[in-house]
Amino acid sequence: MPTVLVVGATRGIGLEFVRQYAADGARVIATFRRPQDAEVLRALGARALPLDALDPDSIAALGQQLDGQPIDVALLVAGVGGPNTTELAPPSREQFDEVMRTNVLAPMQLIPLLAQGLESAQGKLAAISSRRGSIGLATDTNSWLYRASKAALNSVVKTASIHLGARGVVCMALSPGWVRTDMGGPSARLDVRDSVTALRRVIAAANRSHNGRFLQHTGEQLEW
Numbered sequence: 206m207p208t209v210l211v212v213g214a215t216r217g218i219g220l221e222f223v224r225q226y227a228a229d230g231a232r233v234i235a236t237f238r239r240p241q242d243a244e245v246l247r248a249l250g251a252r253a254l255p256l257d258a259l260d261p262d263s264i265a266a267l268g269q270q271l272d273g274q275p276i277d278v279a280l281l282v283a284g285v286g287g288p289n290t291t292e293l294a295p296p297s298r299e300q301f302d303e304v305m306r307t308n309v310l311a312p313m314q315l316i317p318l319l320a321q322g323l324e325s326a327q328g329k330l331a332a333i334s335s336r337r338g339s340i341g342l343a344t345d346t347n348s349w350l351y352r353a354s355k356a357a358l359n360s361v362v363k364t365a366s367i368h369l370g371a372r373g374v375v376c377m378a379l380s381p382g383w384v385r386t387d388m389g390g391p392s393a394r395l396d397v398r399d400s401v402t403a404l405r406r407v408i409a410a411a412n413r414s415h416n417g418r419f420l421q422h423t424g425e426q427l428e429w
């Protein structure tokens with residue numbers, strides 16, 4: 206029975222990962238912020254652990270709870286979209302801090318805590334990035350703070366892949382497509398079930414040759 210950690214498991218893509226992996230019989234560890242969300246995760250069969258990605262002490266506490274246990278799949282899903290800007294509207298300092306701390310700093314604090322568990326399981330780390338994080342594919346100016354955060358996250362994953370790849374871990378940045386969630390909105394093209402089913406297929410098929418890659422939910426390799 207594989208162990209799957211879902212960081213940011215209470216809504217949208219993270220919650221659907223919990224549903225699908227739990228339904229498949231995986232041992233799922235899922236993080237929450239609000240106590241009422243823990244009940245939902247437990248009802249799905251997951252072990253629920255608290256985590257606020259904006260709080261380094263909370264991240265350290267999660268590391269202690271996990272205590273280096275083998276992790277076959279670690280999914281870094283927690284993220285925020287930040288302001289819906291167009292053109293070059295500057296973000297406030299508060300907006301910058303919230304987006305960059307959630308989407309970039311938290312993964313940089315979490316990955317080292319997960320390294321031992323991932324190495325002992327020879328596991329896979331998937332950070333949920335976005336096609337909007339691709340510098341090479343950028344064609345519009347919407348939400349430039351979010352784009353910057355996901356481009357930075359991609360760099361974090363690439364660097365982690367060099368370190369952890371040498372220890373047998375596969376690290377990937379994955380784009381889920383445009384998904385109907387609170388963040389994606391009601392007009393998004395993909396149902397969350399379809400996106401997560403496709404992402405799980407990409408994760409299951411990944412081997413060492415996929416370490417350090419940026420992949421779409423379809424499996425297509427994306428330009429950084």
Ligand SMILES: NC(=O)c1ccc[n+]([C@@H]2O[C@H](COP(=O)([O-])OP(=O)(O)OC[C@H]3O[C@@H](n4cnc5c(N)ncnc54)[C@H](OP(=O)(O)O)[C@@H]3O)[C@@H](O)[C@H]2O)c1
Pocket residue numbers: 212213214215216217218219237238239256257258259281282283284285286307333334335336380381382383384385386387388389390393
């Ligand atoms: N939806 C899309 O179209 C789309 C496209 C590309 C990439 N993505 C990426 O996919 C990931 C999931 O997106 P989604 O659409 O499922 O978003 P969502 O429905 O808004 O859910 C966001 C999740 O992140 C958690 N989260 C946010 N800030 C957190 C914090 N400080 N500490 C702990 N958890 C926190 C939320 O927890 P709470 O419930 O506690 O707030 C929630 O579980 C994000 O990284 C997003 O950037 C989404």
